[in-house]
Amino acid sequence: MNEPEIDLRGASDYKDRAFAKMTAGAAGVVLLILGLIAMTITRRSLPVFHEMGLGFFTTKRWSPPDSLFGALPFVWGTVFTAAIALLIAVPISLGVALFMTQVAPPRLGKPLVYLIDLLAGVPSVVFGLWGVLVLSQHFDLGRSFLTAGIILAIMIIPIITSLSREVIDTTPPGDKEGALAMGTTRWEMITETVLPHSAGGLVGAVMLGLGRAMGETIAAALVIGSALGQMTVRPLAPGNSMPAVIANEWGEAQDLHKSALIALAVTLFAMTILVNLIATGIVQRSMKRGQGT
Amino acid sequence: MSAVGISAGATETAEIFVVPDLTAKRSWRSVKSAIMTSLMIASVIAVAVPLVAVIWAVFARGLQAVVHGFPAFFVDEIPVIARRPGPGMGPAIVGTLLATGAATLIAVPLGVAGAVYLHEYGVKNRFSRLVRFMANVMTGVPSIVMGLFIYVTWTLRFGYSAFGGALALACLMLPVVIGATEQMLKLVPNHLREASYAVGTSKSRTIMSVVLPAALPGIVSGSLLAVARAAGETAPLLFATGAATEYNLNPFVEANTALSLQIFGNATSSFVAAQDRAWGAALTLVLLTFLITLVARFVTARFARRR
């Protein structure tokens, strides 16, 4: 056999390998950033833990001049405003989602989606501005937990609504038609088929809204009232939350004070990540189950 | 109420039949359903009302501030003395554009490249799954935490600047761009990739010349939505950009400002003049965000049609 030797080597292989490495590096940047975030802010928060130990989380008083930093009121404030926000937002979001999927005629579908997207597109600081200058003044609510809760509710409605819509849409039409064929009213059909099927996913959607409400800084900072040391359940009282106090006190804070604020950020970070993780897990599991039916 | 009838044309045996009554029943069940439906409609209104109220307030009060001696509002510097009435927000507009623009230039190429790896190279391997998971976690990071992070790593070393703000915004945008791009890459049909490989094209060239162009409209619109969100962010900039009142066209040096920062700062001011400027800035910001979102929708509509 005197065939010429065929050369099957190629130069493009080097280019391919470099390209692959480059894109892998870009993907790795995500890990890099998250790792850096965790490391740097934890480190900067250590001074206040040195000073206060775990009492940081249990002390009720927050007094920078006395180097006394108790995070409890702010953790409470964050939870309280988030709870108010959920109380308002969840029924409304659920109502809108159900309306869009079960009641609305098809032509209304798209404008409603635009409406929701429009709401989602307004920057949070503009909501805060409106809250401070319009809502709290005109409705005599002042700056309080309630005002903050309302603003937060407006801001998390879009995300809970869109996610709920997605989950509700996975209800098998067969189940719904079966219920209707047995003579149920529309509401009964919803409670018998749609809600049980979507329950898990809806919980997940609500939790994602919760995560967002907890982390939302600016709107809260503007309207919450910045009161110190208050741990009340009176919604009309001025209050404070973790992101709000960080934003409001940062400008004038000195070293230990700054460290304390950073420690608050770490706490907030941990809490929102936990909520988001649980929520994503629930939503994913329910979507998978829904599609397997 | 049912009717009993006797069939016409009766023969030996008359047939008696009952006419079914199909009128709607006025029972508690149907009333309840109607109530629930009205509640649903009420919630839609509950969503529309605050939106309309906010947009109305922004336009009504903002236009006042802006139209007064137009175009001064967009061009003049920010009055240092807050009490002084009048324009403008020029430096804030520039600052927003600088920070957002720089953030886009950083986040989009990085995000697209990362998504390319996730979908085209390591679809199922452990590294990819970790990156996807962490990107998801990253979307949940409160913007204030991102701001503090940039503060301790950048601002402390390099001072306030628009670029510091851009870095923080880029961190917020990155996971969104990765997610949107990966979605779009999944939609590119595999037979296009096979066609490219089959004529002797390397993988990198296939991705650059076939896959990315096919996914481009979706990537652009997804990224634009991330840009619109970034333009409205305040918290990250608080810790990175500062509060200048003069124009600063250099993103790297010296404090700058942004529309969102100005709104935040002026909202709590006791001076009406400052509040007016805040409304004007809010109008500008909302228009800017709206414009970007419109472009994104236009891109999707125009280019997705080619399928």
Place this chain on the structure above:
Amino acid sequence: MIPEDINKGLAERTGVERPGVRLSVQPPPRSADRAEKVAAAQTSVVFDLDKLEVYYGAFRAVRNVSMQIFKNEITAFIGPSGCGKTTVLRSFNRMHDVTPGARVAGGLRYHTADLYAPHVSATEVRRRIGMVFQKPNPFPKSIYDNVAFGLRSKGIRGKSEIDSLVEKSLRGAALWDEVKDRLRASALGLSGGQQQRLCIARTIAVGPEVVLMDEPCSALDPVATAHIEELMRELKSKFTIVIVTHNMQQAARVSDRTAFFTTEVDAKFGLRTGTLVEYNATEKIFSNPSDERTEKYITGRFG
């Protein structure tokens, strides 16, 4: 009995009125015969397969395929669904690289080169061994850019050079006259048959030696199919063609040699694995197959 339509196809090709009707199962040809034939054809061997196997993960999809593909011939792979004919075809141009978990074992030589040696560049392989797919898959680009794409991948830059190669390839695919006035129009506006000819033009533009075709006509109507079959006969003089087809009449009409694959239960896995049953000149396969399974398939008793 041989199905009438296959008989007609054979008659068309060979010019013989009623080619072989004897259908008793014959013993396989003596190995000496075969070796002689192979030795005579040695210099024109393009592919040499030696106990080729293809795995998807741990599952062995194809086993024990040994055969040779000869230059400037049209070789057809036929067989029931799942018999591995496409799997074997795709191993010729390293397309399994693109499928995660796919692995080729055994010997596969292209002329003297081992296609799966570690230093071999798949891109280089595919420049010499092109492929046309079942469903026409033109790029969402212009007709011109579709054909020029492979050329640019090869590094050819000059506009006039690309222009002339594009024309040459479109002529070679019998498409030039229909598209010469609208080269810049989108390729997606062409009919199915035209798109497939465009894909053929795109493939031959880079100047391969082999053109693999994976059921190229299954998505096309009979008229378009006839065009493609005629094109194949023209292309045979310049290229070596291997075509997978589920249409036996087509194999009888166009191919010089035919390989019949089938599935059998793999003792090792308990699943069905593809394997080569019989490979010979097309007339022989369709008029006088040596294996009972071949006979069953072409007379339509299964598959």
